[in-house]
Amino acid sequence: MRSACSRWLWWQALLLPARFSRCQPQATDFIQEVYLVQSIGLSVPLFWRVERADYSLAMPRDSQMVAVRVDLVPSSTAEEVALLAAADPLAVRVPSRGLRFTLRPGVTSAYVSAEIGEPLDMRLELLGSEYGVRVLRSKIASSGEGLWPDPARLYPPQGTLAGLNLWDSMGLAANMAWFAPRVSLYFASIRENAHGVRLAATPNDPDAELEWRMNGGKWDFLVSGLTSSPAEVAALGWTLLEVRVSSSSLPGSLTPLVYQVVLARGARVCHPSCARCTGPSLEDCEACVPPLILIGGKCLYTACPSSSLYFNASTERCEPCDSSCRECADGTPWGCVSCPPSRYLRPSSEIAVLGSCEQSCLYGFFVQPTSQRCQVAPASAEVERFYLRLTLRVSVEDFLDSADTLKEVLFKSAETLAVSPQDVRFHKWESAKAGLAVFFFLEVENPFVQHDEPEEWLSIDDWFASLPVPVDEIRIMTQSQLYPPGPQPPPAPFLDPWLWGAIGAGSASLLLLYPLYTFYFVRKYKGQMPYYPGDGQEQFVDYVLEKTDPAVMSAMVNTAGNLKAATTEE
Template identity: 70%
Template sequence: MSVYLEQSIGASVPLFWRAARLEYSLALPSDTEMVAIRVDAETKGALALRVPLRGLVTALAPGQTSAYVAVQPDEALELRLDLGGQEYALRVVRSRIRSSGEGRTPDPARTYPPQGTLAGLNLWDSMGLAASMAWFMPRVSLYVASIREDAHGVRLAATPNDPDAELEWRFNGGKWDFLVSGLTSSPAEVAPYGWTLLEVRVSSFVQMEPLVYQVVLARGGVCHPSCSRCGQGGCQACTPPLVLVGSKCLYTTCSSSSVYFNKSTEGCEPCDSSCLECIDGTARGCLKCPASKYLRPASPVAIAGACQSCMAGYFVHPSSQRCQLAPADLQAERFYLRLALRVSVEDFLENAETLKTVLRKSAETLAVSSQDVRFHRWDSAKEGLGVNFFLEVENPFVQHRNSEEWFNIDEWFASLPVPVDEIRILTQSQLYPAAPPALPSPFLDPFMWGVIGAGSASVLLIYPLYNFYFVRKYRQQQPYPVSDGQELFVDQILERTDPVVMSAMVHSKGNLKAAAGDD
């Protein structure tokens, strides 16, 4: 049965199943945004196309193309074909390479640091012969390759620049599988017609997201599909902007990062003097900037831009080295670094350039602008044999809570002009602790409390002395006064007294009146 996959770019790919296999996968160019199915032969059973994840069911008529279905970038599309009572599964995935063989410009790998790229990538067919592929370069992530017609499959091997990086690979947008550096992968079957997509993913700590290399593979051709004219020995002419080198079409022949490939002249030309890397010769076509200059793109999504200092309100992102506005939910946090420098106060004051060099190297080590790192103060330490150097850092993308992401004592020791023994991160409250709260004012001044205490002590001392000494002494010196009516009181007491008691008192004391004290 003749079944074809129709692409929105006008190309058709014959679909082929072996008798024992009912599943098939295929890679598409990036400019193929929609696909459809066409069945040319008559069949007794019903014909239908189903898209399970989207809930679509379309009837097929012999010789007619079905309705087109959109294929999302980097997302496999599952199709089910009911052909005469037999169901076939087809998975299609869009690559990042166009049908002409051109990849995305600039290449995504050019925005990654060298440690996050591959050092090598090779492919061999089932006969052990190398696939026909452009020369590998770490900063190029998209390739077109081909194998012999009689080869059944292909294996790949890759090596990262970072020994600690993790490698994974997959086939036609399937499941990622672990790949050991330098060892070949398991075999992958190459489609009889159309493209087969092989991907290698590099995960390294030096970049936020992994870098993915893509190779689209086809059978039969002895030269790349990107060639505009081929001969027996390979490509004889290339589709711009590719350049013919020997018999291969390369994405660039420019050996230096300070030059770029000019499509109009088909040659390498120098970048603008303000750029280290660029996509064109203008001052706004920079991809990488020299020290103390940072990329200012025209928009947040633009890749290239001008190399300048950041404007007010913009900060340097340590990873991308781009001038960016601080996110609304991320405030610029000011904190301080205390560098314990192994230099005497005398030597520190004698060399006036030490202060400027420490500031500049500190900003470079933090990967931020020199405007974000300012001198705060310095103190003498170790009795004048050391210096505590305080820096003020203010950048919303560098938070003191995440210091383990950017703080490494070895890097600071290697970059600073004088040895550093310790680096301590301090917040504003840690550097300048709040003063203890003021005590409330007393109800009375201490002087008044002293006067009151002295007066109270005097009263407590003089009052008993007056009553128990002076008054008693005075009364002892005065005769006992007899008041009016006292004799009558004595007579009443005597009359009421028991005669027995009176008799005893008379005999023991003599005169009763004398006993009573009467003269």
């Protein structure tokens, strides 16, 4: 029959391509199923029938877009597909957005975005007929998890429901988490052999009006306490039921609250404390609804009413910490998180969170004032030593009479500075104000307490309240301020005074003896020495005779001759 009709269609297409007069192909002959393809990769069949004109389906929150795919029967030939497309093209339209996409058999159409709470109406054009498909995107994710915080938390009691129940077509209650007025999103399931469901709701406000709808359809009036008309649940995929509460006593800023219940046949419904699960039991949780914590497959509320208690996962209850701890993670002395006053957290390592509360830190460790935790000095910080001078309002006699004053002042000073007692040491004390007060000096050595930032930890009120004796003044001093250097000695002379005297005496002697030696002793010596001609004397005489004026020479010769003659006569 199919092959004969197909041959007739072939010849009719050649002769009369505009219309088919008889043996018109029926939709059931070619179309096997119509699928809604969600953007999360899930394809849900509509269970399409040629006689049914309208369809509706819900999508999870994380599926933001939807497309359409039409599958033909596997026995359809290529000729039949071509003739089908030529006769009446397959298409999908979105009238509200002016969109139209041509469909190819077996190929997914273009995706269309779907808004939460706003139904998306699509029209399928199949073989000359039009079918309506309404899609509603819910506020519930594909894992069954709702929004956090829940929208119902913003509403007063008069705007919420007091109860919400669902029953399937067999009269059995749907598998759903227990109802709470401040929880508006639910995931429920009915049995595989049940086809429909009814719901009943009761408002907290007796004057409130209730309405309900399925998959974004038309809102229908719902009588409080009475069941609704039956709603068909899809064989596959989701069916979304919504209940709207309208109360005249609501503030104008709030719109009517809408409760959403996602229904599925035979689906897994988690325990109300679970966000994801492997089964309906309390112990089948994979993730938890905040603020619950997943412990051993259970979602438990681990917050304890007191900081001195901790949650014991094995007993599932709060138990007291060890007496040495202020806060703890377990009941042992080594499970402390923070310590009481005058005790400091000593962790097992630098990165450990837990530790024991001790009265002092180990050597090389210092107390961090904020966390009260023993830590090694940071590499960028220098272990700086400075001094505190406390002016105690106590006389010297009273101070010396009380043997415990020194010890108590040291302990309370360390407590006020929030450091270990080993970081605060007694340095000295002095009498002040003519013996009516005492200067008490403390030596502080901690890299986390710097002397140049006293306003963060130095308050006279705190010290006045903590010390056993009144304190009038607190002064921060460095070592140079506590022990200022004395007067500097004059610089050493370049030379000692006796050297300067010797040099002066020597210089004066030289000034006196040199002229005497030169002008007296040398001349006297040369005057007593006979003349001895030496080397070069003849050249000198010849040079003098040569350069002397002849007249002078003549006069000298004459004079010499006269002297010689006189001498001879005598």
